[in-house]
Amino acid sequence: METKTILIKDITILNPDLGNVKEFQGSVLIENDKIAKIGNNINESVDKVIDGKGKILMPGLVNTHNHISMNLFRGLADDLELNTWLNDHIWPMESHLNSNYCYIGALLAAVEMIKSGTTTFNDMYFYMGSVAQAIDKAGIRGVLSYGMIDFGDEEKREHEFKENIDLIKDFNNSANGRITCRFGPHSPVTCSKELLERVREEANKYNVGIHIHMNETQKEIKDVVDSTGMRPFEYLNSLNFLSSDVLAAHCVWLSDNEIDILKQKDVQVSHNPCSNMKLASGIAPVSKLLNKGVNVSIGTDGVASNNNLDLFEEMKFASLLQKVNDLNPEVLPSNQVFNMATINGAKALSLDKDIGSIEVGKKADLILLDKKSINMTPDSKISSSNLVYSANGSDVLTTICNGQILMEDKKILCLNEDKVKSLANEAILEMKNL
């Protein structure tokens, strides 16, 4: 196979580096799907040169909790708390889903992620085969799980395992390695003990991770305590469920003992500040978790509770929310939040040997931003400060995933954006009339 090469020339590079964001001026050579060289004197003749002057290069962002097909439900049910939102609005609407709607919703989300600089996302939803097809086409990186819910019903449980195992068999490590799969037990409230125990067994058997909602609301904690006598993480610990391959979304309400369990078992946390604020679920103790050495990453959750997939916004909210919660402006400084949305996200998904930073040998998942946009001016301080506090997704000019340019100078190359928008508008109209 012929080598495809891209040289990103003379650009300001921002890299996470163990709590310190490293900034330097240089060029990056991409060979096929990987970063081949980083330096100042790269003289290879290449297939394509991208002029980096006036631009910033950083790793593609990693969104560690999402339900991407829910992009169809943007604005469907605002200003509600989680239970009413799910029971009275979202689940009734989801009963009308089919593979075509989930495919269109996934395409819509893919366009939004590419435009706002996300190259990897972690998903849990339904009709995941069609989500995998959409992601294969869109060119981004996805970690996919089926949202398993049994409410103690044995027949439903068998169905959920078949769905998730079929997804793993059909799509794990597909699309040139861009798609990997996990198990997706929805939460300890909606999943029985039998389901959770078997998920751990099957995850070990198939050597895949687990994606689960945890400790999102006070009601959920009370429900688990009432039925098991234990708090949610104590309960999962008693089932030997917890390990470093578990990605726990939300983790808003945590006792000190649960934080110790998270640390001991190396559970990976996805912090979702916008969704937690919008559903008025609460404020996750992120600074405390980070101080204890727990790996905390960032997710948007689905668009129906956010209402967008802009991880630049999410980084800013994560930082500001923690500052006001702790009444301490020094917590979650911009370099730490930058790490959370890049290298911590990669680690949370067990992908840190491949993505999350700009290093030779890693996959070329990269984004370029406009240094000259009005909200980044003056540009003397190009640092994580500008990216976390001043930028937003619309400052992204170019998005590259697995060495493939998916958007260049704001033009999406891999999908027809107008077509995707009109399909999405038609789909949600149809669903509302069902």
Ligand SMILES: C[C@H]1O[C@@H](n2cnc3c(O)ncnc32)[C@H](O)[C@@H]1O
């Ligand atoms: C996969 C299922 O999960 C539902 N969902 C989406 N967001 C949340 C959330 O924040 N907490 C709990 N459940 C959520 C989604 O609608 C699917 O039914």
Ligand SMILES: [Zn+2]
């Ligand atoms: Zn969620």
